Amino acid sequence: MSASHTTHALSGSFVQMATPEILRDPLSILDSSPLDYSPSSQSLDDAGGALANLLEAVRQRDDTLNRLSQLENEVDVLRRRDRALSHHMARLDEEQRLAARLQQDFLPKTLPIVGKLTFQTLFKPASYVSGDLYDVSRLDEHHVGLYIADAVGHGMPAALLTMFMKNALVTKEIGKGWYRLLEPIETISRLNDSLREQNLAASTFATAVYARIDSRTLQATIASGGHPAPVILSREGTIREIPGEGPLLGIFDDEIFTQQTVQLEPGDRLFLHSDGLELTFQTQGDAHIDAERWKNELVSRAQLPTADILRDIAAANPGTDDLTVLVVEVG
Numbered sequence: 001m002s003a004s005h006t007t008h009a010l011s012g013s014f015v016q017m018a019t020p021e022i023l024r025d026p027l028s029i030l031d032s033s034p035l036d037y038s039p040s041s042q043s044l045d046d047a048g049g050a051l052a053n054l055l056e057a058v059r060q061r062d063d064t065l066n067r068l069s070q071l072e073n074e075v076d077v078l079r080r081r082d083r084a085l086s087h088h089m090a091r092l093d094e095e096q097r098l099a100a101r102l103q104q105d106f107l108p109k110t111l112p113i114v115g116k117l118t119f120q121t122l123f124k125p126a127s128y129v130s131g132d133l134y135d136v137s138r139l140d141e142h143h144v145g146l147y148i149a150d151a152v153g154h155g156m157p158a159a160l161l162t163m164f165m166k167n168a169l170v171t172k173e174i175g176k177g178w179y180r181l182l183e184p185i186e187t188i189s190r191l192n193d194s195l196r197e198q199n200l201a202a203s204t205f206a207t208a209v210y211a212r213i214d215s216r217t218l219q220a221t222i223a224s225g226g227h228p229a230p231v232i233l234s235r236e237g238t239i240r241e242i243p244g245e246g247p248l249l250g251i252f253d254d255e256i257f258t259q260q261t262v263q264l265e266p267g268d269r270l271f272l273h274s275d276g277l278e279l280t281f282q283t284q285g286d287a288h289i290d291a292e293r294w295k296n297e298l299v300s301r302a303q304l305p306t307a308d309i310l311r312d313i314a315a316a317n318p319g320t321d322d323l324t325v326l327v328v329e330v331g
Contacts (some may be wrong), residue, residue: 001059007091007176008103011331038170053071058092063094064220066086068158074182078136078284089328094112096127096128096129096156097128099128099129099156099159100125100128100129102161103129103130103159105161106133106163106287107123107133107134107165108134108136108137109136110137110181111136112136112137112138112144112217114142114143114144114213115142115215115216116168116215116218116266116331117144117215117328117329117331118328118329118331119136119146119326119327119328119329120306120307120310120326120327120329121136121310121324121325121326121327122313122314122323122324122325123133123323123324124276124314124317124319124323125154125322126154126155126256126276126319126320126321126322126323126324127154127155129155129156129158129159130154130158130159130161130162130322130324131150131151131152131153131155131158131159131161131322132148132149132150132151132162132276132323132324133149133150133151133162133163133165133166133320133324134146134147134148134149134272134324134326135147136149137171138328139171139181140179140181141173141244142214142215142216143181143212143213143214143215144212144215145171145172145181145210145211145212145213146210146211146212146213146326146328147169147171147187147208147209147211147272148207148208148227148272148273148274148324148326149162149165149166149169149191149206149207149208149211150207150227150274150275150322150324151204151206151208152203152204152206154322155254155320158322161204161206163192163272164195164198165191165206165208168190168191168194168195169187169190169191169208169210170187170190170191171187171188171210171212172212176279177227181212183221183223183259184210184212184221184222184223184259185212185223185257185258185259187210187223188208188210188224188225188246188249188257188328189255190222191208191225191249192225192249192250192255192257193253195249195250196250196252196253198250200250204250205226205248205249205250205251206225206226206248206249206250207224207225207226207227207228207248207249207275208224208225208226208227208249209222209223209224209225209227209228209230209272209330210222210223210224211230211270211272213264213328217314218263218264218330219261219262219263219264220261220262220263220264220270220328221259221260221261222242222244222259222260222261222262223244223246223257223258223259223260224244224245224246224257225246225247225248225249225255225257226245226247226248226249227245227246227274228245228273228275228277228278229241229243229271229276230242230244230271230272230273231270231271231295231298232262232264232268232269232270232271233268233271233298233299233302234265234267234268234302235265235266235267235268235270235302237299237302237303238299239295239298239299241295242260242262243260244258244259244260246258264328264330265330266330266331267330268329269306269327269328269329269330270327270328270330271298271325271327272325272326272327272328273323273324273325273326274321274322274323274324274325275321276321276322276323276324277317277323277325278291278294278315279317279318279320279321280294280297280313280316280317280318280323281293281294281297281316281325282318284318294313297312297316306327306329309327310325310327313325
């Protein structure tokens, strides 16, 4: 609309309102025209309250936006940390798996058959690596040596100690044109000396049991350092324990160890084991360990093949401690 049209419209509106009273008193139009506005105090208060609410809403919105921005930054920081932690855990998992494969490489790949003697084993770490170590080796044409060593605790620190013990556990002296089989008591005593020479921490110790068996006479000579006593399960289903646990290894110098010689019979099975076997076949939730429970379970399985017995042991073991069982079977 043009300015002239606007002026004309306004003029027309004014003419329509131009009553005789308005013509005599033009200012009276302020009292009666549509332009009249005299705000009350209540409307001012309402407007002020609405404005205050609007300002508060704007402030809260700004605070919310600021908080959301802070949360976004915090989430971004946590996301970066999570990626770093995931990468670290993946590396740790891979290193543990590599360590487990390396430890497996130190275990015997095959077990010998010497005369009437055959061997079977169960090796069950509580985690990736074990604090247990075992070996079976043919010493000469008629003798075989076997042992289980158990470092205190489990996991990587214990596994590292077993690697040292593997090298320190000597069963045979070899010279130019001659050799001498060490008595089991000598093997255990030398292992204790080697551990003491390392000046290990006071809480670091180990146990071990070593047996040497003559395949011709079926005599087994056994020495132990703080290790659970081996047992013999007969063909008839009786069980007997071989005494002589001896002191712990790596604690004191010049410890006195003993050895026992037992006669094996056809059908006998000699069980060497780590202390993880004592946790097997326990009733879940029991406050105390029944030290005889696993022996009774062996007796109840006397007619089963050795492989089945070891499978039952593995299934019944809770896995809270390293478990190793080494069985010598007399055919």
